[in-house]
Amino acid sequence: MSQMSRWIAAAMVLAAVAPAAADEAVRFDENETAMILRHGPWPQPPVRDPSNRVSGNPAAIALGRALFFERRLSPGGVVSCAHCHAASRSWTDARAQAAGIGELVRNTPSLWNVGRNRWFGWDGGSDSLWSFAIRPILHPAEMGADAGHVALSLRADRQLACLYEGAFGLPGNRSPANDERVLVNAAKALAAYVETFVSGRTPFDDFRDALERGDAASAARYPLEAQRGLKIFAGRGNCAMCHFGPNFSNGEFHDTGIPFFVKGGVDPGRHAGIQRLGADRFNLLGNYNDDRSGDSATKTRHVDAQHRNFGEFKTPSLRNVELSAPYMHNGRFATLREVVLHYSEIRADRLHSDGEALLKPLKLSPREADDLVAFLRSLTDPQAEQTALALSGIPNRCAGSTSR
Amino acid sequence: MLRLLLALAAGAPLVARACEPPAGFSMRADSERYAVFFRADPRVISVGNYFSVEAVACAKAGGTAPEGLKVDAQMPAHRHGMNSRATVERAAPGRFLARGLMFHMPGTWQIVFDVQRAGETERATRDLAIK
Numbered sequence: 001m002s003q004m005s006r007w008i009a010a011a012m013v014l015a016a017v018a019p020a021a022a023d024e025a026v027r028f029d030e031n032e033t034a035m036i037l038r039h040g041p042w043p044q045p046p047v048r049d050p051s052n053r054v055s056g057n058p059a060a061i062a063l064g065r066a067l068f069f070e071r072r073l074s075p076g077g078v079v080s081c082a083h084c085h086a087a088s089r090s091w092t093d094a095r096a097q098a099a100g101i102g103e104l105v106r107n108t109p110s111l112w113n114v115g116r117n118r119w120f121g122w123d124g125g126s127d128s129l130w131s132f133a134i135r136p137i138l139h140p141a142e143m144g145a146d147a148g149h150v151a152l153s154l155r156a157d158r159q160l161a162c163l164y165e166g167a168f169g170l171p172g173n174r175s176p177a178n179d180e181r182v183l184v185n186a187a188k189a190l191a192a193y194v195e196t197f198v199s200g201r202t203p204f205d206d207f208r209d210a211l212e213r214g215d216a217a218s219a220a221r222y223p224l225e226a227q228r229g230l231k232i233f234a235g236r237g238n239c240a241m242c243h244f245g246p247n248f249s250n251g252e253f254h255d256t257g258i259p260f261f262v263k264g265g266v267d268p269g270r271h272a273g274i275q276r277l278g279a280d281r282f283n284l285l286g287n288y289n290d291d292r293s294g295d296s297a298t299k300t301r302h303v304d305a306q307h308r309n310f311g312e313f314k315t316p317s318l319r320n321v322e323l324s325a326p327y328m329h330n331g332r333f334a335t336l337r338e339v340v341l342h343y344s345e346i347r348a349d350r351l352h353s354d355g356e357a358l359l360k361p362l363k364l365s366p367r368e369a370d371d372l373v374a375f376l377r378s379l380t381d382p383q384a385e386q387t388a389l390a391l392s393g394i395p396n397r398c399a400g401s402t403s404r
Numbered sequence: 405m406l407r408l409l410l411a412l413a414a415g416a417p418l419v420a421r422a423c424e425p426p427a428g429f430s431m432r433a434d435s436e437r438y439a440v441f442f443r444a445d446p447r448v449i450s451v452g453n454y455f456s457v458e459a460v461a462c463a464k465a466g467g468t469a470p471e472g473l474k475v476d477a478q479m480p481a482h483r484h485g486m487n488s489r490a491t492v493e494r495a496a497p498g499r500f501l502a503r504g505l506m507f508h509m510p511g512t513w514q515i516v517f518d519v520q521r522a523g524e525t526e527r528a529t530r531d532l533a534i535k
Contacts, residue, residue, distance in 0.1 A: 034535065038451075038510070118452075241482075241509050250452060252487055252508040298454045302504030304489035357482050 025220070026227040028234070033211060035234040040208040044246050047115035047195050051297075052130050052188045053290040054167060055195060062395050063163040064193025067186055069392070070160070072153050074143035076101065081136065081190070084108045087392035090323035090384060091197065096331025102141030105262040107331035110324040112384070113317055115195035118251040118299060122313045122329040123273025127300045128289075130191035131282040134183065150186055151179035162398035164189075184288050196391060199319050200381040204230070207378075222378070229375025232368060237343070238358045242315045248379065253312035256359060257342070257350040258328050260311045267330070270312035274305045322380045340364070340372045423462040433530035438519045439464055440473075440528045449534055451510050454488070457502040458495075461519050461528075469498025472520035477505060477513050507534050 028036065046056065054060035067073060068081045079100045085091040091111035098104040106122055114120075120132035136142040137150060154160050155171065164171060168185045172178045207222035207230075233239040244250040253270040260267045277300065282288055284297040291297070313329040327333040333342065344364040351359065364372065381387070425432065429441035442459040449455050461470045473492055478485040490502040507513050517528045 035510070038535070241511070244451060244509065250508045298504060299488070299506075302454075302488040302490065302506075304487060306485075306487075308484070 024224075026224065026231050028211070028231060032231060032234045035240050036208055036230065037212055038245060039240070039248065040205055040212075040246055042201055042205045042208075042246055043198060044116070046198070049115065049129060049191065049195065050291040050293070050295070051128050051284055051289045052191055054185075054188050054192050057167065057192060059163070060167040060189040060192040061196060062398075063160070063167045063186075064189035064191070065392075065395050066160060066163055067190050068193055070153070072157070073137060073150060074101065074145055075149055076144070079143050082392070084136075084142075085111050087388040088385070090320055091388065092324045094325070096326050098142075100136070100139075100142040101144045104141055105267060106329055107326065109316060110320060111194055111197050112199045112320050113247050114197060115191075116247045116251075116317075117249075117314075119253075119273070119314060121273065123269050123271075123276070124253060124314055125273040125276035126280065126282075127277060127284045128191070128296075129194060130184070130188040131280060131284075131288075133187040133190040133194070134282055137183070137187070147176070147179040147183040151182040154182055154186065159398055163395075166398065184282065187282075197388075200383045200387060202319070202381050203378040204375075223374060225371045225374035226378040227375075228368070229371035229373070230378075232362070232364070232372055233375055237362055237372070239343075241358055243318050248318035249315045251315065253309065253314055255308070255311045255351055256313075256328075257346050258313070258330065258332055259350075260330075262330070266311075268310050269329070270309040270314075271305070274303055274309060277303065318376060318379050320380055320384050322377045323384060336373050336376050337369060340369050340376075344369060423464050423466065426460050429458075429460060431530060431532075433515065433517055433528040435517075435519060435526040435528035437463055437465065438470060438521075438526055438528060440517045440519065440530075442515075442517075442530075449507060449532065451507055451534060454504060454506045457490075457505060457515070459500045459502065459517065461498050461500065461517070463521070468521070470519045470521040473500040473502075474516075474518040474520070475500075475502035475505070476516045476518075477507065478516065479509065479511060479513055481512060482509070510534055 049055040071077050071080045071083070073080060084093045084098050084100060085108065086093060092108045095108065097106060098108040109122070115129060117129070120126040120129060121135070126132035126135065137145050151171065151174065154164050164182075164185070167189055171182050203222055203226065207219055207227070210216075210218035210222075233243075242250055242252075242254055253273075260269060277283055284291075284300045289297060321327075322336065325334060325336070327336070327339050333339045343359070344362045346359050346361050348360060423439050425441040429443050431442050433440045433442065438461055440459050440461045442457050444455045444457055446453070446455060457475055459473060459475070461473055463470070472494070475490045475492055476485065486506060487508060488504050488506045490505045492500050492502045495501050511534060513532050513534050514529050515532055519526050519528060
């Protein structure tokens with residue numbers, strides 16, 4: 001070997017070792033870069049739900065805001081949406097499993113950016129935000145109300161009645177059909193409000209945009225450990241395949257080896273979600289879909305129930321994930337590090353028989369696990385808490401004319 | 405020999421007419437006996453967006469068009485398919501419209517056409533790189 005080629009060989013070894021050894025800039029290959037760019041830009045254009053005619057309507061958003069914090073929506077007057085989705089806790093309750101009037105078996109998800117979802121609930125049992133919002137109102141362990149109770153509450157309170165009229169007009173005489181319409185309208189107003197829970201930019205977004213511009217100086221401001229974690233996320237970890245796109249979710253369902261046993265049985269996840277969707281009178285194939293084109297119901301019309309859906313749960317968004325512990329559909333993990341270690345040690349035999357080839361034990365070193373956690377923390381919007389508090393401020397008194 | 409060449413030359417336009425890509429159909433999948441020319445609507449298939457596929461299937465050797473077509477897709481490297489089921493409508497002889505497809509991950513998807521004629525099915529596939 002000549003002096004020169006020996007030197008080149010030594011340099012190559014160094015280059016191969018360097019990224020893992022020292023705190024040196026992380027290099028992203030072409031595929032990783034393309035994948036990273038697909039996770040932005042952020043924010044995205046505001047969501048408008050064609051199945052909800054009051055999506056984006058300020059009067060409906062004002063009513064939705066009042067309803068979200070309204071305990072009297074539940075007959076005992078104790079449980080509001082905010083009881084479980086607290087603004088001060090990133091729209092969650094910090095419990096492993098939720099509790100309203102009774103106990104539930106699932107974890108309360110954060111509601112940041114929830115309007116971008118295709119399916120709602122861990123099992124995707126609802127195909128619109130508004131039809132999902134009906135569920136906690138009626139669920140006996142959550143708010144335990146019925147259409148009559150909701151319609152009565154909206155008529156009895158001057159403020160609520162005024163807000164309702166501003167958004168939808170007068171509710172009409174009391175009848176089961178009218179009460180149901182009022183319930184659906186209330187849910188559509190709640191959805192219009194919840195759609196405004198949009199999180200802001202994060203350190204990751206600044207890095208992503210710098211990468212797109214080829215701006216190395218700005219990119220270098222993103223902490224190295226987050227860069228190394230991002231490289232695992234977009235590369236060999238396969239994380240980005242499921243946690244894909246600007247909202248870090250492909251919106252679909254997967255089995256990630258989380259045990260689904262619950263008190264007295266199993267939680268069948270997506271399998272039951274598809275059944276629930278089909279049986280739901282308020283799904284997008286029903287009369288309450290405001291989208292006359294029918295396009296919004298494409299997903300519902302073509303949803304395919306398959307054997308593998310058993311034990312599949314929805315891929316959650318990872319924006320602001322640091323703020324919504326504990327994690328997974330049943331709140332099994334208390335910290336992000338525990339989640340990362342789960343993926344590091346995942347047991348292939350725990351996955352469903354036709355489990356995807358995407359998940360294999362990553363066997364992360366302790367430092368790599370720290371890096372991945374650092375990356376997940378870089379998805380936190382530093383203004384999130386302030387934004388949530390601003391969104392939950394007391395609405396102005398309703399000034400509309402109450403003609404009753 | 406000359407006769408054979410003449411026969412081929414005479415035959416060629418016939419075969420070509422039987423199985424030529426219609427204008428605007430940029431993609432093609434082949435089975436042994438059939439060709440499927442297809443295009444997507446919207447034209448560019450992107451992750452997470454529903455699309456439909458317009459397909460024209462024909463026998464390479466000429467003859468009557470296939471009566472039926474089934475359309476599905478899978479990710480061979482991940483061992484999974486789509487989460488939606490396409491419905492197929494026959495628009496004209498040999499012409500089909502499949503609705504309700506959606507690719508929920510980036511990577512290589514294989515679109516699968518099952519071409520049906522006279523009680524037999526043949527499979528034509530084509531790999532698509534989805535970004």
